Amino acid sequence: MPDNQSIIQKTDEYLLHNSARQPIAVLRGEGAYVWDANGKRYLDFMGGIATCALGHCHPVLVEVAKRQLERLWHVSNIFHTQPQVELAEKLVKVSGFSKASVFFCNSGAEANETMLKLVRRAQKDKGHPERYEVISFESSFHGRTLATVAATGQEKHKKGFEPLPAGFVHVPFGDIEAVEAAVSSQTAAILVEPIQCEGGVKPAPQGFLRALSQLCEKKGLFLLVDEVQTGMGRTGKWFGFQHDGILPSAFSLAKALSNGLPIGAMVCNAELAPSLPPGSHNSTFGGNPVATAVGSAVMDLLSEGHLFEEVARKEARLKQGLLKTQQRFPKLIKEVRGRGLLLGIEFPFPVGPIIARCAEASLLVVSAGENVVRFMPSLLLTDEQMDEGIEIFEKALSLL
Numbered sequence: 548m549p550d551n552q553s554i555i556q557k558t559d560e561y562l563l564h565n566s567a568r569q570p571i572a573v574l575r576g577e578g579a580y581v582w583d584a585n586g587k588r589y590l591d592f593m594g595g596i597a598t599c600a601l602g603h604c605h606p607v608l609v610e611v612a613k614r615q616l617e618r619l620w621h622v623s624n625i626f627h628t629q630p631q632v633e634l635a636e637k638l639v640k641v642s643g644f645s646k647a648s649v650f651f652c653n654s655g656a657e658a659n660e661t662m663l664k665l666v667r668r669a670q671k672d673k674g675h676p677e678r679y680e681v682i683s684f685e686s687s688f689h690g691r692t693l694a695t696v697a698a699t700g701q702e703k704h705k706k707g708f709e710p711l712p713a714g715f716v717h718v719p720f721g722d723i724e725a726v727e728a729a730v731s732s733q734t735a736a737i738l739v740e741p742i743q744c745e746g747g748v749k750p751a752p753q754g755f756l757r758a759l760s761q762l763c764e765k766k767g768l769f770l771l772v773d774e775v776q777t778g779m780g781r782t783g784k785w786f787g788f789q790h791d792g793i794l795p796s797a798f799s800l801a802k803a804l805s806n807g808l809p810i811g812a813m814v815c816n817a818e819l820a821p822s823l824p825p826g827s828h829n830s831t832f833g834g835n836p837v838a839t840a841v842g843s844a845v846m847d848l849l850s851e852g853h854l855f856e857e858v859a860r861k862e863a864r865l866k867q868g869l870l871k872t873q874q875r876f877p878k879l880i881k882e883v884r885g886r887g888l889l890l891g892i893e894f895p896f897p898v899g900p901i902i903a904r905c906a907e908a909s910l911l912v913v914s915a916g917e918n919v920v921r922f923m924p925s926l927l928l929t930d931e932q933m934d935e936g937i938e939i940f941e942k943a944l945s946l947l
């Protein structure tokens with residue numbers, strides 16, 4: 548079996564150097580833990596970037612994937628397939644929409660790209676071809692395609708890729724007056740994350756999503772919510788916007804939808820749906836039977852027992868633990884924030900060295916922006932595992 552070092556060497560030789568990787572080659576995972584190629588065990592508090600929300604290799608999901616692999620892998624959207632209608636029906640039922648339509652694709656960027664394409668056509672269909680602009684927010688993140696990079700509110704993701712597609716306007720996150728001032732006769736839609744995740748785990752201020760929703764209603768705009776990271780129970784509800792009691796025009800999903808198999812989805816209301824008629828948009832792998840069969844099983848598991856209440860309980864417990872850590876390291880930790888099991892711990896300096904110390908001490912975490920460490924453990928995390936994580940984190944901080 549190749550060890551860490553040999554895999555890292557080959558990565559260096561054969562893969563594009565576009566990822567800043569930790570010097571760890573991960574071999575296998577089980578629940579809240581992963582093991583590297585040298586046999587070292589890590590407690591995983593990043594879950595493949597908020598993707599493995601039910602832990603690694605959940606036995607029920609493994610079984611569903613195996614069964615589907617033996618039955619049918621792929622036929623494309625030239626045909627109907629049962630797993631994707633099953634997942635779509637489940638998504639619509641929990642969305643809160645009285646009627647909605649689902650489009651499946653393979654990533655968060657592709658789901659957001661679909662929303663961006665859809666609102667342009669929908670405004671044309673409503674007789675407003677001049678309305679093509681989308682307002683989004685500073686420090687937001689929406690993906691890596693040209694249009695989603697244009698929508699993203701962070702210069703570092705755009706640098707060198709210009710010219711980007713036109714029609715994107717950015718305003719400060721949480722500032723409703725700035726949004727109102729930015730709305731023009733060309734505005735088609737507003738695109739927002741309920742919590743800016745990559746931008747530093749910044750929850751939208753209380754009432755902001757509701758104010759956006761009212762503004763969209765008043766001005767004939769579409770409200771698009773990027774739930775790629777916040778969706779699927781991460782915040783203690785199915786979708787982040789449900790904490791605000793609003794319904795967007797459309798929202799996007801990806802990361803945790805199939806617990807780590809590649810999938811993306813866009814859910815839109817009945818007003819938007821007719822604007823992507825046959826032939827207007829598609830994706831070869833979209834709705835892949837294996838990915839959607841697993842997604843459907845993920846939704847069943849998330850619906851079991853009182854999982855979302857448990858997420859809220861674990862949020863309170865983890866925040867309490869981290870506030871104690873803050874008291875122990877008052878010069879290091881500026882703030883603990885976030886919702887559900889998506890927490891950010893802000894430091895007064897870049898967190899790269901902290902993340903490296905955590906990995907050495909057997910805890911995997913990821914940054915959110917420069918100065919924030921992000922905790923996104925499995926939603927099935929036990930209290931013992933939570934305590935283990937905090938203990939390792941404090942050990943790493945004491946080594947700084």
Ligand SMILES: *Cc1c(COP(=O)(O)O)cnc(C)c1O
Nearest residue numbers: 654655656688689690775776801
């Ligand atoms: C990860 C992420 C994306 C991009 O998803 P990909 O699957 O990497 O394309 C978009 N929006 C948000 C909020 C994300 O967290």
